[in-house]
Amino acid sequence: MLVIVLMMALGLLVAGGVAAYVAFPHRGKALPVAPQLGTAMRRGVDSMPVLEDSESRV
Template identity: 70%
Template sequence: MLAIILTMTLGVLVAAAVAVYVAYPHRGEQMPVVPQLGDAMRKGVDSLPTLEDSESRV
């Protein structure tokens, strides 16, 4: 029972983090309460490798 509660809590926290990222930093806006968290999210995503348009069209 405890494992199910912990797993569901973790899932809700991950979903909330994705929703907050999409709502603010992804659109280039500052987060209203904790702008440091938005800056940290943006830096983390910017450090990941991405495909350019020319690379995705093969």
């Protein structure tokens, strides 16, 4: 029973992180509650490769 509760809590934590990533740093906005976390996420966004329009059309 404890394992199920811990896995559900971990799932909620991951879902919250994804929601925060999509809502703020992915759009170029600052994370209002935890600026340090927003800065770390922004570095992750900047390091990912991006396809340009000409590259995405095959």
